[in-house]
Amino acid sequence: MKNHRFVLFGAFLVMAGCSSEEGQKTAARDPLAPYPPTGVTREFELTIDETQWEVGPGAIYNAIAYNGVIPGPPIEVDAGDHVVLRVTNNAAKPHSVHTHVVKFTYTNDGTHNSVVAPGETKTIEWDAVYAGTFPYHDHGDEAEGTKRGIFGALIVHPPGEAKANEHVVVLADFDQGEYDSLPGVADPETGEFPDAGVYHGGHQYMHTINGKGYEDAIPAFKGKVGELQRFRVVSIGNEFHTWHIHGHRWLDGSGQLTDNVQLGPGMYTTFEFMEDNPGTWLVHCHVGEHMEGGMIADYVVTP
Amino acid sequence: MKNHRFVLFGAFLVMAGCSSEEGQKTAARDPLAPYPPTGVTREFELTIDETQWEVGPGAIYNAIAYNGVIPGPPIEVDAGDHVVLRVTNNAAKPHSVHTHVVKFTYTNDGTHNSVVAPGETKTIEWDAVYAGTFPYHDHGDEAEGTKRGIFGALIVHPPGEAKANEHVVVLADFDQGEYDSLPGVADPETGEFPDAGVYHGGHQYMHTINGKGYEDAIPAFKGKVGELQRFRVVSIGNEFHTWHIHGHRWLDGSGQLTDNVQLGPGMYTTFEFMEDNPGTWLVHCHVGEHMEGGMIADYVVTP
Amino acid sequence: MKNHRFVLFGAFLVMAGCSSEEGQKTAARDPLAPYPPTGVTREFELTIDETQWEVGPGAIYNAIAYNGVIPGPPIEVDAGDHVVLRVTNNAAKPHSVHTHVVKFTYTNDGTHNSVVAPGETKTIEWDAVYAGTFPYHDHGDEAEGTKRGIFGALIVHPPGEAKANEHVVVLADFDQGEYDSLPGVADPETGEFPDAGVYHGGHQYMHTINGKGYEDAIPAFKGKVGELQRFRVVSIGNEFHTWHIHGHRWLDGSGQLTDNVQLGPGMYTTFEFMEDNPGTWLVHCHVGEHMEGGMIADYVVTP
Secondary structure: OOOOOOEEOOOOOOOOOOOOOOOOOHHHOOOOOOOOOOOOEEEEEEEEEEEEEEEEOOEEEEEEEEOOOOOOOOEEEEOOEEEEEEEEEOOOOOEOOEEOOOEOOHHHOOOHHHOEOOOOEEEEEEEEOOOEEEEEEOOOOOOHHHHHOOEEEEEEEOOOOOOOEEEEEEEEEOOHHHEEEOOOOOOOOOOOOOOOOOEOOEOOOOEEEOOEOOOOOOOOEEEEOOOEEEEEEEEEOOOOEEEEEOOOOEEOOOOOEEOEEEEOOOOEEEEEEEOOOOEEEEEEEOOHHHHHOOOEEEEEEEO | OOOOOOEEOOOOOOOOOOOOOOOOOHHHOOOOOOOOOOOOEEEEEEEEEEEEEEEEOOEEEEEEEEOOOOOOOOEEEEOOEEEEEEEEEOOOOOEOOEEOOOEOOHHHOOOHHHOEOOOOEEEEEEEEOOOEEEEEEOOOOOOHHHHHOOEEEEEEEOOOOOOOEEEEEEEEEOOHHHEEEOOOOOOOOOOOOOOOOOEOOEOOOOEEEOOEOOOOOOOOEEEEOOOEEEEEEEEEOOOOEEEEEOOOOEEOOOOOEEOEEEEOOOOEEEEEEEOOOOEEEEEEEOOHHHHHOOOEEEEEEEO | OOOOOOEEOOOOOOOOOOOOOOOOOHHHOOOOOOOOOOOOEEEEEEEEEEEEEEEEOOEEEEEEEEOOOOOOOOEEEEOOEEEEEEEEEOOOOOEOOEEOOOEOOHHHOOOHHHOEOOOOEEEEEEEEOOOEEEEEEOOOOOOHHHHHOOEEEEEEEOOOOOOOEEEEEEEEEOOHHHEEEOOOOOOOOOOOOOOOOOEOOEOOOOEEEOOEOOOOOOOOEEEEOOOEEEEEEEEEOOOOEEEEEOOOOEEOOOOOEEOEEEEOOOOEEEEEEEOOOOEEEEEEEOOHHHHHOOOEEEEEEEO
């Protein structure tokens, strides 16, 4: 929110001969084959800060976050890039950066000796040799840091990827005990005002899309008819979700037609569809309590 | 239960030349390719009514339901049919019909201006151009209506589908606060009788198959050796389930051998197997608490 | 722990001509085609005993278990084997053995008349005609027995299976009401010592890998660079898990690259990867509360 100290030092070296013949179906590739090195090194600076994060109007969360924002800034690279992260921990406890599927050695894992003590800076390195969308997140003390907001999305583009309108979706449940204030919504039965993120059986402001709860606070996703839409969805926390987009459908990773994909904590999916259906659509987690708790937004498609 | 005012106005126009060459593996088809229009329009009338629904002997739920039954009547059409639903809301709050995967415009989505106010009737239209089994359900006020029972299954048959003995399974969790009465099962520790659907750590009458809990209330599924069995399973509500059939196995949507498939809220699957194993088998959700809470039934196979 | 009365009576008859041409990708096989009979009968003796099971140092669980151990002994056979289990129930209530995917008749299902009364012995028989890893577990009284620890893994090797370093992983949640003692970890807020497996919002010693909680109690998984690693993961109980291995990746059953697979109760997966990344890695359920509750272990890879 404040504190967007996200720095891309940029690409230093680009290898020649980056072929475009891979603009075909990725299904034809062996998914276990790493992409060859691009020769490019991408550097990112991440800080870990305690912050007051506004989940929605009047709903203030005692958060810890990468660069002060929830989710942390997208880390966006090309498959084959070498990634260098300089991580500074300004919070009171040890934290780190762990991620998924990319290659790294044991000492760059975000656990053990790559955890960053309060006040320290450490550098970790990855080889992003597989394309896709993955969560990156704290691993300093099991799950406490991710509950407080220390997570984001890593995006690895394959060579020759089709041009698309991209949407990054980070699903997370927030710890109801960490709310500093909540909006003045009285319990319809008791007339009392909630103080811990939950009222009347629902889980108000608990379930978030990109760090925010409900349509009023979550910026609408936007698309245009005739544009390829690509959704990159990752999930983090304690809950299992089903991500539903009204009025649209796509193939999931196993090739099945769907409009509702399931993601447990630490899971991720990337899918796309050609936009052909204008209107203001709901996108939401299909779990009743999660939708009631904030995990619902608009997807506005213009003709 | 009462109130089965389900009307099929029928097929008006059948296009010639409905080929039967598609009785092959559906895997060969591009799952994103819509089926061509049949030229048939199917009309259905759905009412939304408050009702006392008997989940099991003595377990009365303060329900709201399509046509007074939980699940609502199956909406069964052929791929390529145009579907017209006339929805009348007899309940106290706004409700609607939303569904999955079929094509519809923004104004037929069951949200925004296709929500039906109390006392009103609205007509919505879909093109059922993809085959499969999908949930249809209320979207009037996020999750409240589905918790009360406003849901059902939509069945879209592909052309040339193999003849089978069909089983429709709608999994749902019920809101324990909405039980009006429960059977006289005393808590074994306290001797007290439950009044809210839960006792002794279990979730009695909370977890339902086709609107009912436990083998006594859920009509047994029935099959015969030598018959192709087709299960159409949809899930709605707050919970994730795993649907297990004893003594049988099949290929899931991604082609893996299984006897236990996972469905989160809003998810759906259709699978089939050739019956070869006579006996009285259990079918149930494999989540311990859900089985204990009612999500268990018999599947009786005769030789 | 004590009481490892696991007896393999051995193989009686081995058919000639066991071809090795199946050392290829199993993907090419029709997954619904049963493996032909090997002519081998494998006999196992299982007892069901009440026991005090040490989930971790000082955490004693009032368990019921096959052969006194949680999980029960692996039942390991070759695809095509006939399996005979002699089951003796030394516990106070009726219990049984049910399993998944293998072929058995209605009377060998672990329900109805194959449930074993206290003090009795019964024999059940299966044909293990499909390869994979599956849970076996009590079905005497719905979910009570599995909550207490009556479960294990069944391993069915396909012919020509590649030689690998095998890891069996049984994920289960334990019933917090059944702990007899817990380690002396005071609640940091109240100073009180927990007596039911839960403190401070976490679920201490609730979530187990192979019957144990946390790295101190769970024997480390071990591998070597250059060795094929095969993980056989099954899940049982009330919870959904995502099984994550740090620093590694593999293809899931549907052919997608992943490092984090989802398993609900009764689900199972077998996957493998060539080891190339030395170090001490974490393996854990990615659900925050489950990791905090004990479902976390080490995977030590030597060069």
